Amino acid sequence: MTGSVSPRRADTRRNHERILAVAAESLSCSAELSFNAIARKAEVGVGTVYRHFPTPESLILAVYEREVRHLVDVVPRLLAEHSPEDAFRTWISEYLAHYMMTKRGLADALTVATKSCEKLPANAYEALAGAVSTLVAANVAAGNVRDDLNPQTVLRGLAGLFYLNPADSWREHTADLTDLIWNGMRKA
Amino acid sequence: MTGSVSPRRADTRRNHERILAVAAESLSCSAELSFNAIARKAEVGVGTVYRHFPTPESLILAVYEREVRHLVDVVPRLLAEHSPEDAFRTWISEYLAHYMMTKRGLADALTVATKSCEKLPANAYEALAGAVSTLVAANVAAGNVRDDLNPQTVLRGLAGLFYLNPADSWREHTADLTDLIWNGMRKA
Amino acid sequence: MTGSVSPRRADTRRNHERILAVAAESLSCSAELSFNAIARKAEVGVGTVYRHFPTPESLILAVYEREVRHLVDVVPRLLAEHSPEDAFRTWISEYLAHYMMTKRGLADALTVATKSCEKLPANAYEALAGAVSTLVAANVAAGNVRDDLNPQTVLRGLAGLFYLNPADSWREHTADLTDLIWNGMRKA
Amino acid sequence: MTGSVSPRRADTRRNHERILAVAAESLSCSAELSFNAIARKAEVGVGTVYRHFPTPESLILAVYEREVRHLVDVVPRLLAEHSPEDAFRTWISEYLAHYMMTKRGLADALTVATKSCEKLPANAYEALAGAVSTLVAANVAAGNVRDDLNPQTVLRGLAGLFYLNPADSWREHTADLTDLIWNGMRKA
DNA sequence: CATGAATGAGTCTTCATTCAT
DNA sequence: AATGAATGAAGACTCATTCAT
Numbered sequence: 001m002t003g004s005v006s007p008r009r010a011d012t013r014r015n016h017e018r019i020l021a022v023a024a025e026s027l028s029c030s031a032e033l034s035f036n037a038i039a040r041k042a043e044v045g046v047g048t049v050y051r052h053f054p055t056p057e058s059l060i061l062a063v064y065e066r067e068v069r070h071l072v073d074v075v076p077r078l079l080a081e082h083s084p085e086d087a088f089r090t091w092i093s094e095y096l097a098h099y100m101m102t103k104r105g106l107a108d109a110l111t112v113a114t115k116s117c118e119k120l121p122a123n124a125y126e127a128l129a130g131a132v133s134t135l136v137a138a139n140v141a142a143g144n145v146r147d148d149l150n151p152q153t154v155l156r157g158l159a160g161l162f163y164l165n166p167a168d169s170w171r172e173h174t175a176d177l178t179d180l181i182w183n184g185m186r187k188a
Numbered sequence: 189m190t191g192s193v194s195p196r197r198a199d200t201r202r203n204h205e206r207i208l209a210v211a212a213e214s215l216s217c218s219a220e221l222s223f224n225a226i227a228r229k230a231e232v233g234v235g236t237v238y239r240h241f242p243t244p245e246s247l248i249l250a251v252y253e254r255e256v257r258h259l260v261d262v263v264p265r266l267l268a269e270h271s272p273e274d275a276f277r278t279w280i281s282e283y284l285a286h287y288m289m290t291k292r293g294l295a296d297a298l299t300v301a302t303k304s305c306e307k308l309p310a311n312a313y314e315a316l317a318g319a320v321s322t323l324v325a326a327n328v329a330a331g332n333v334r335d336d337l338n339p340q341t342v343l344r345g346l347a348g349l350f351y352l353n354p355a356d357s358w359r360e361h362t363a364d365l366t367d368l369i370w371n372g373m374r375k376a
Numbered sequence: 377m378t379g380s381v382s383p384r385r386a387d388t389r390r391n392h393e394r395i396l397a398v399a400a401e402s403l404s405c406s407a408e409l410s411f412n413a414i415a416r417k418a419e420v421g422v423g424t425v426y427r428h429f430p431t432p433e434s435l436i437l438a439v440y441e442r443e444v445r446h447l448v449d450v451v452p453r454l455l456a457e458h459s460p461e462d463a464f465r466t467w468i469s470e471y472l473a474h475y476m477m478t479k480r481g482l483a484d485a486l487t488v489a490t491k492s493c494e495k496l497p498a499n500a501y502e503a504l505a506g507a508v509s510t511l512v513a514a515n516v517a518a519g520n521v522r523d524d525l526n527p528q529t530v531l532r533g534l535a536g537l538f539y540l541n542p543a544d545s546w547r548e549h550t551a552d553l554t555d556l557i558w559n560g561m562r563k564a
Numbered sequence: 565m566t567g568s569v570s571p572r573r574a575d576t577r578r579n580h581e582r583i584l585a586v587a588a589e590s591l592s593c594s595a596e597l598s599f600n601a602i603a604r605k606a607e608v609g610v611g612t613v614y615r616h617f618p619t620p621e622s623l624i625l626a627v628y629e630r631e632v633r634h635l636v637d638v639v640p641r642l643l644a645e646h647s648p649e650d651a652f653r654t655w656i657s658e659y660l661a662h663y664m665m666t667k668r669g670l671a672d673a674l675t676v677a678t679k680s681c682e683k684l685p686a687n688a689y690e691a692l693a694g695a696v697s698t699l700v701a702a703n704v705a706a707g708n709v710r711d712d713l714n715p716q717t718v719l720r721g722l723a724g725l726f727y728l729n730p731a732d733s734w735r736e737h738t739a740d741l742t743d744l745i746w747n748g749m750r751k752a
Numbered sequence: 753c754a755t756g757a758a759t760g761a762g763t764c765t766t767c768a769t770t771c772a773t
Numbered sequence: 774a775a776t777g778a779a780t781g782a783a784g785a786c787t788c789a790t791t792c793a794t
Binding site: 412423 | 783784785786787788793
């Protein structure tokens with residue numbers, strides 16, 4: 001009615017964000033998500049959730065993209081501040097492992113790449129693969145690892161991080177797996 | 189009256205087997221299992237499923253044991269008929285990968301190692317770890333790989349096989365991942 | 377758009393009332409209530425029943441309150457229009473007995489006084505006890521009965537009305553029991 | 565096969581008794597009885613329970629008769645050892661109240677007298693009424709109470725004992741109710 | 753756009769009851 | 774007679790989805 005850029009718009013955006021946040025939290029622990037429960041926690045009506053995300057798929061997809069973006073965006077900085085090997089190792093231990101531990105649901109994001117049953121977040125998978133690709137490339141350039149590595153294979157090798165849990169000595173386990181993979185990536 | 193072992197008994201056993209088979213199929217793709225759906229597919233009453241498996245846990249456990257036994261039992265033969273390296277590679281490509289591709293649910297068997305919430309298939313996980321352990325030991329003895337490897341770490345490295353699907357060129361992907369891991373296992 | 381108070385709201389209220397009515401009928405004869413059955417009879421979805429009354433307790437409570445309010449609310453009028461003794465006798469024969477005959481479930485309202493397991497209709501019981509209390513007090517004031525009577529005891533004495541049924545000559549039986557109790561209440 | 569009176573017979577009788585005992589215990593606290601549960605607790609097959617008691621009614625009936633017999637059988641002894649008034653009071657406080665408190669299910673035995681819905685243990689009710697009748701008669705003979713009392717009315721007046729519970733000061737409440745009724749029974 | 757009431761399909765679970773052995 | 778496996782109806786409860794306001 002006035003000069004404001006439609007307060008409604010702002011509300012809408014906030015709703016979008018809230019729903020996404022709640023859904024992310026929900027997926028992080030149980031891989032189950034109920035539109036009704038999400039609406040309740042986000043303090044909006046169910047209908048609103050449906051308006052923003054017409055299907056469960058669209059919601060999951062949005063969540064995963066948001067989650068994965070973190071992992072992807074940090075890569076350039078890591079490469080700028082660390083040696084290629086350290087960047088690789090740090091990315092895994094400080095970012096990938098953390099996310100995998102908490103967001104069990106992310107497993108299904110990866111799953112997508114292969115299981116046609118749930119086509120969902122192919123994008124998420126590809127983004128992740130891209131991040132690994134960058135890190136691998138840096139290490140190839142540095143002469144640390146073979147130049148015929150398929151980043152997808154490396155990412156798959158790291159998938160075992162899903163099966164770690166905070167209670168255990170996960171940091172050690174993460175290091176062990178990283179060592180194994182890193183060793184496997186080196187020039188023969 | 190003579191050789192027959194009570195047809196009723198036979199029926200019961202068949203029911204048991206059918207339920208198990210249906211449940212296995214169900215778990216293979218979705219990690220979800222509905223007693224009702226299982227009963228429907230197995231063409232028995234719900235009550236029958238409950239009689240055989242009073243709790244979801246008992247059913248899942250039974251399925252996993254049945255599934256994993258395969259993988260474990262074959263190891264000795266492989267070691268008898270192949271070189272340690274080939275036994276390892278064959279086990280992965282011909283057995284582990286196959287099962288992982290079809291039995292998505294098995295993922296949760298591995299999960300157990302970490303998620304204490306669901307103590308269920310600890311046995312399954314341990315059995316799998318045992319199988320890997322035997323194969324690794326044979327290769328250590330043959331001087332192929334380092335002697336400080338943790339079989340659990342190796343198994344975790346192979347977890348990525350879950351994310352392969354039949355439609356893709358999974359055989360090649362399996363080989364790639366196996367190469368990566370094998371390389372990582374070798375003496376430095 | 378003007379005077380109408382949102383038809384939806386009206387529907388909702390009607391639903392509430394219908395469910396309550398059906399539940400009351402249900403409880404009147406069997407003390408058993410099935411959410412499914414209630415939904416069926418009230419011609420609403422089960423979910424609607426759950427929305428209005430999230431737990432069995434909340435439903436039972438609502439029913440009892442509705443039922444008992446009648447009994448309580450009529451007392452002042454009775455005392456205004458009748459002598460204390462007649463008010464007491466009329467309340468029993470015209471109200472309490474009627475309700476007890478039809479609403480078998482009310483028994484459990486009384487039960488509450490003792491069975492701590494189901495705290496539910498404590499209010500209902502207390503309301504009833506309050507009604508009796510008022511009637512007794514009026515008769516004490518009129519010098520009709522002892523002044524050391526515990527209204528709870530009187531109410532308990534009347535509990536036998538539950539075991540009357542319409543088919544029998546219940547009016548006579550009610551009178552008999554009322555006489556017995558009244559006699560017992562009089563000054564010794 | 566020999567001179568023994570069929571060991572089978574003995575077993576059968578034992579089964580009968582066991583089932584009855586288990587059912588009694590079951591009814592004493594919850595008024596719910598499941599044939600399957602009873603079979604389990606009595607350590608017999610469900611089929612056996614059905615053989616002995618074809619319908620739920622027949623089982624309930626048998627249980628109630630067994631229970632009530634106690635209350636009835638003790639009356640002569642009480643009258644022999646106490647004054648009529650004390651016999652009446654003792655019967656109530658030491659027997660009737662106890663049973664009513666523990667065997668909530670017995671309530672339904674009384675219910676029967678009136679509620680045609682569940683015709684079950686008319687016999688039980690009549691037996692109880694008979695016991696009261698004897699006690700009242702003794703007190704009439706002793707000149708303690710009016711001679712026009714209907715034992716059924718007295719029994720109904722005592723029905724409130726159902727609504728006492730062990731946790732409360734039930735002994736006192738029982739005495740209060742008994743006083744009220746006794747007072748009401750006395751000559752005017 | 754947002755809301756949230758209503759719906760009903762579907763899952764879980766318990767039991768009464770039958771029946772082959 | 775006794776057994777207990779099998780069956781399926783029925784009730785509890787959850788949730789995805791629609792739609793009137």
